[in-house]
Structure formats: structure tokens, C-alpha cells
Amino acid sequence: MARAGLTPERLTRAGAELADEVGFEQVTVSELARRFDVKVASLYSHLRNSQELKTRITLLALEELADRAADALAGRAGKDALIALANVYRDYAREHPGRYAAAQFRLSPKDAAGSAGVRHAQMTRALLRGYDLTEPDQTHAVRLLGSVFHGYVSLEMGGGFSHSAPDTQETWTRILDALDALLHNWPAP
Amino acid sequence: MARAGLTPERLTRAGAELADEVGFEQVTVSELARRFDVKVASLYSHLRNSQELKTRITLLALEELADRAADALAGRAGKDALIALANVYRDYAREHPGRYAAAQFRLSPKDAAGSAGVRHAQMTRALLRGYDLTEPDQTHAVRLLGSVFHGYVSLEMGGGFSHSAPDTQETWTRILDALDALLHNWPAP
DNA sequence: GCGGTTTGCCTAAAGCTATTAGGCAGATGC
DNA sequence: GCATCTGCCTAATAGCTTTAGGCAAACCGC
Numbered sequence: 001m002a003r004a005g006l007t008p009e010r011l012t013r014a015g016a017e018l019a020d021e022v023g024f025e026q027v028t029v030s031e032l033a034r035r036f037d038v039k040v041a042s043l044y045s046h047l048r049n050s051q052e053l054k055t056r057i058t059l060l061a062l063e064e065l066a067d068r069a070a071d072a073l074a075g076r077a078g079k080d081a082l083i084a085l086a087n088v089y090r091d092y093a094r095e096h097p098g099r100y101a102a103a104q105f106r107l108s109p110k111d112a113a114g115s116a117g118v119r120h121a122q123m124t125r126a127l128l129r130g131y132d133l134t135e136p137d138q139t140h141a142v143r144l145l146g147s148v149f150h151g152y153v154s155l156e157m158g159g160g161f162s163h164s165a166p167d168t169q170e171t172w173t174r175i176l177d178a179l180d181a182l183l184h185n186w187p188a189p
Numbered sequence: 190m191a192r193a194g195l196t197p198e199r200l201t202r203a204g205a206e207l208a209d210e211v212g213f214e215q216v217t218v219s220e221l222a223r224r225f226d227v228k229v230a231s232l233y234s235h236l237r238n239s240q241e242l243k244t245r246i247t248l249l250a251l252e253e254l255a256d257r258a259a260d261a262l263a264g265r266a267g268k269d270a271l272i273a274l275a276n277v278y279r280d281y282a283r284e285h286p287g288r289y290a291a292a293q294f295r296l297s298p299k300d301a302a303g304s305a306g307v308r309h310a311q312m313t314r315a316l317l318r319g320y321d322l323t324e325p326d327q328t329h330a331v332r333l334l335g336s337v338f339h340g341y342v343s344l345e346m347g348g349g350f351s352h353s354a355p356d357t358q359e360t361w362t363r364i365l366d367a368l369d370a371l372l373h374n375w376p377a378p
Numbered sequence: 379g380c381g382g383t384t385t386g387c388c389t390a391a392a393g394c395t396a397t398t399a400g401g402c403a404g405a406t407g408c
Numbered sequence: 409g410c411a412t413c414t415g416c417c418t419a420a421t422a423g424c425t426t427t428a429g430g431c432a433a434a435c436c437g438c
Contacts, residue, residue, distance in 0.1 A: 042416045106347055139355055140363040151340020158295055166328055174329045177376050187370040219424055231387045
């Protein structure tokens with residue numbers, strides 16, 4: 001029997017591509033086996049179970065997102081940086097909807113701790129150094145930005161805005177303007 | 190054979206309870222049948238398929254949420270109304286995590302048009318009458334509020350904030366303060 | 379209250395996914 | 409060149425989804 005050269009890494013990458021094509025929820029060990037022209041059981045030498053496959057795809061997506069974010073933030077500050085970071089999430093979700101969905105997958109505390117999720121928080125915090133916020137307000141702002149980015153992108157992807165009128169690009173720009181203004185005028189408690 | 194008295198409505202309600210217990214993703218026609226002490230195939234006289242079950246649970250959740258929102262907004266305006274509406278979403282998600290997840294389920298355009306989703310947008314728009322925004326800015330603000338509410342609640346539920354320090358109630362309050370301030374000072378294009 | 383019809387739940391069966399156990403052959407190491 | 413190891417295989421179990429066809433309880437008109 002010719003060997004297919006399976007590895008956890010190749011399976012994860014193929015799984016991520018599959019997710020982008022059919023949706024993260026539809027990623028299945030069986031379909032993956034079909035793509036490698038291999039029997040399902042063979043994958044179980046490389047993956048503990050389908051949960052592990054999903055976890056690996058999630059970790060991959062978080063890494064890719066963090067890498068893109070780091071790239072986008074390099075050499076930028078203030079509103080420039082804000083816009084760049086926001087667009088990283090939005091663009092990634094558009095280019096890789098399945099991976100983006102994977103990035104929202106709930107990880108075990110252990111996996112989460114070792115994930116690139118930490119880098120994301122750090123980068124958002126770094127971005128906020130361009131604004132004048134006290135330490136606790138920085139945390140609130142990190143959470144606000146995370147909420148807006150994630151909330152907007154997932155509503156837009158989910159078609160939540162597709163019924164109403166003005167195009168979403170205009171809204172996106174204006175929301176980022178508004179956030180920039182807000183961070184400059186953050187209200188005292 | 191004693192009849193179990195199944196109806197689409199009872200199945201939907203039971204499905205919603207099941208979702209809150211085990212998660213929306215884990216809602217299964219088989220488990221529902223078990224709960225009614227009935228064979229799986231019997232449910233197919235009342236539901237076209239498992240997709241329809243999920244759609245019905247989604248529609249139920251959207252209605253419940255809209256009813257709560259309407260209640261909360263009655264007699265309130267301005268920041269008061271903003272806080273009340275925001276808390277409707279957050280509290281609903283805490284009390285009914287499965288139903289809240291269902292409310293995010295992607296509906297067909299046809300189902301979406303007939304859903305309470307429309308009411309949600311209208312209520313957010315009504316709330317914004319307490320602030321002085323031009324017509325197009327109202328739409329942008331509706332989308333911003335939707336993004337923040339949904340984004341915050343889903344990150345909080347997903348444990349996205351559970352690692353960092355200050356408690357989430359404080360952040361939630363401060364974010365609502367910030368949104369109120371922003372709506373009062375919405376930047377011109 | 380009785381016969382006929384409708385309706386509700388049942389059995390049976392096929393197809394898909396996940397997962398485990400055990401086997402054989404190609405790759406690897408001395 | 410031989411022994412070992414590793415990778416993919418076959419086989420089997422179990423759960424979920426969905427369809428087809430059957431029997432009996434409930435309902436309807438008289």
C-alpha cells in the first residue's frame with residue numbers, strides 16, 4: 001500500500017481549507033480522509049479524535065490571525081493602527097470564513113493558555129498605548145475593541161446587516177472613526 | 190399505544206430547554222425523542238427534519254428576546270434605555286445560553302424576513318431617537334450597538350474574558366457609559 | 379353508539395459519522 | 409539481509425438522520 005504521508009500538520013492544514021470551503025461545523029474526519037484518499041481509521045493514528053482536529057484548526061487560525069495582526073501593527077500607531085488591526089480581523093474572516101469560525105471555537109483552558117489568544121490581547125493593549133487611558137480603562141477598552149471587532153465581523157458574515165440599506169463598508173469606516181473618537185474622549189467613571 | 194401529544198410547538202419548547210442544558214449544537218432529534226419517551230421516527234410527522242427543529246428554536250429565541258427588549262424599553266429613554274436594552278441581551282444569554290446561541294443561527298432569507306429580527310433593529314433604532322443623530326448615522330449606530338452587544342456577550346460567554354483581571358460587570362458598566370458618551374458625541378464624517 | 383377516515387406513533391431499514399481493535403506490508407535501522 | 413516499527417488497512421460497534429410502510433387510537437357524521 002502506498003503511504004499517503006499523513007501528519008497532524010498536513011491534516012490540520014487540509015482541515016482548515018476544508019473549513020473555508022464547507023464551514024467549520026461541517027469539518028469531518030470522514031471528509032478529510034476522502035480528500036487524502038485514505039480510509040477514515042487511518043487518521044486516528046495521527047489525531048486522537050475529531051475534537052483534536054478542531055482544536056488544531058482553531059490554534060492554527062489564532063496563530064495566523066496573530067501573525068497578520070503583528071504585521072499590520074508594525075510601524076503604525078493611533079488611529080492608523082486601530083484601522084489596520086480592525087481590518088485584519090475583518091479581512092481574515094472574509095478570506096477564511098471557516099478558519100475565522102474556528103477561531104471562535106471554545107478551547108479547553110489548557111489549550112487556550114498555550115494559544116495565540118494571549119498575543120491578541122497583548123497587541124490590542126499595545127495599540128491602546130497610542131491613546132491616553134489609565135490602566136484599568138485600558139482593560140475595559142481592550143474588551144470593547146474585541147467585542148466590536150468580533151461582533152461586527154460575525155454579524156456581517158452572518159448576513160445580519162444584509163437587509164438594511166447603506167453598504168457595510170461605509171458603516172465599518174464610520175464605526176472605526178467613532179471608536180477612535182471615543183478612545184480620545186474616554187469618559188471618567 | 191398511548192399518544193404522547195406531540196406538536197411542533199411542544200417539540201420546539203422542549204428543544205429550547207434541551208439547548209439550554211446541553212448547548213444548541215448538541216440538540217438532536219434523537220435526544221428529543223428520548224425526552225418524550227417516543228421513537229425517533231415519530232418526530233418526523235411534526236418536523237420536516239432536524240434543520241427545521243433548529244430553525245424553530247431560533248425563531249422562538251428571537252421572539253423571546255424581542256419581547257423582553259420591548260418590555261425593557263417601555264417608558265425609558267436615553268442612557269436608561271441603552272442600559273436596559275443591553276442588559277436584556279446579556280441577561281438572556283446568561284439565563285438561556287442555548288437559546289442565545291440559537292438566536293445566532295443563520296436563517297434562510299425567507300425565515301429571517303418573517304422573524305423577530307426585524308423588531309430588534311426597530312427597537313434599537315427607537316432607542317437612538319434619544320440621541321441626536323442624522324438618519325444615516327442612525328444606521329451606523331444601530332450596527333455598532335448590535336456589534337457591541339453581540340460581541341461582548343458572546344466573548345464573555347465563551348470565556349474570552351475569564352483570564353484577565355477586572356471583573357466583567359465593571360467592564361460592562363464602563364462600556365455602556367462609553368457608548369452613551371459616544372452617541373452624544375458622534376463624530377461627523 | 380357505530381362505521382369510516384384520518385392521524386399519530388411504531389417497526390424496519392439505509393446511509394452517514396466517530397471510534398476502537400487487530401492485521402499486513404512497506405519503510406527503517408543494524 | 410533481517411528484524412522492528414510504523415502506517416494504512418479491514419472489520420466491527422454505536423449513534424444520529426431520514427424514509428417507507430403498518431396498525432391502532434381518535435375523531436366525524438349519522
